[in-house]
Amino acid sequence: MPLRLTQYRLCPRSRSIRLVLAEYRIEAELLEELPWEWRQSFLAKNPSGEMPVLEFDNGLMLCGAYSISEFIAEDPYFGANGSASAPPVLIPGTHEDRAEVRRLIDWYHGKFDREVTRELLIEKVYNSMRPSGPIAPDPGVLRAVRANLKYHLSYTGYLADTRRWLAGDDLSFADLAAAAHISTCDYLGEIPWTEYPAVKAWYQRMKSRPAFRALLGDRVPGTVPPLAYSDLDF
């Protein structure tokens, strides 16, 4: 089942789906798309301009993390391609448990993205890539984003402190989505780890998963992540 994933290295939604594919040990060819370019050929694939886009060899094209993750979650055979150990169920548990998993997926891919990751990427990456010349990050925006990030890290710490995984007893797509956003913020040097020990302990477990390896090896031209970014003992 040769798949192609159109994605951007620091896009948290792309990262969350890369983590899913890696957990399922599904090989996918990665096509990189630069989100600030708004290329017509990419908009022809996905008129919303959002990433990631997953293409199957039969022509099926799935657009966006919501559509892709639910597609995989509702297909019991998706992961059954010779993997030695069973991959995690993306949206596990009872009917009520699943509502909790989705509440948190929405938290990270919705609220966290809007209030933190999207703004950080615009200020620190996209604006530095402008063909007309880089625009420096706006200190007012960065201040607001960092204030938002505190609330998000506190809440994530509360979840990590009171549960085995963020949504409950089992690893779920909520953990992958949260880890994707936090990994992008971490790449950009924005996570004050020492202030959030419970988040750190949970993220350490996420980072040690084999599925995480490829993400930690990624570099974006013109940027250098903090030394501890790919360190498992950060």
Place this chain on the structure above:
Amino acid sequence: MPLRLTQYRLCPRSRSIRLVLAEYRIEAELLEELPWEWRQSFLAKNPSGEMPVLEFDNGLMLCGAYSISEFIAEDPYFGANGSASAPPVLIPGTHEDRAEVRRLIDWYHGKFDREVTRELLIEKVYNSMRPSGPIAPDPGVLRAVRANLKYHLSYTGYLADTRRWLAGDDLSFADLAAAAHISTCDYLGEIPWTEYPAVKAWYQRMKSRPAFRALLGDRVPGTVPPLAYSDLDF
């Protein structure tokens, strides 16, 4: 099954869930929350501060349109409470069809919300309700939002023109989500109907559904929707 829905009258996500409940003929007590107040008692219910929140009498609390809609969609018995005709399946069709429904739900509740409805509500409603005195809408923001709205209405017109319902042959939650956003924009006088005849014809069908009636009767203090807002022959 007495339910309580915490919502705000012009919030498109709240509206989409009110439409779902009405299609399923499920009575719910509506509790109104004013989103610009950020009340502690509401944040205690849903720490993300987002609406709607659906509460069941057994204490189960579902937060956000994603969690609520998927909870209802995956429960085959949810609508089976004496309704004469079967309610629409929220996410109908084959595995592939369902991915298309979800792509469009994400389009409206994600992209359309971020680029249009959320900004319009802030500029035209929330900012006029400030305790420290109203702030007039920013003409630059309104201009950008209206440019975005054109793209969204063109795309919605393309879908309405080429399919029976937005996601395919069957009415789905994608139609309810789209109609919720468009109804809020329409309430605020922002839809140039004559330019988008296919959107108008589709919305006319949505508006004629009995489930739509309660939304069309809603008024927000200090605002007057255009005359045609609640008119079925607009």
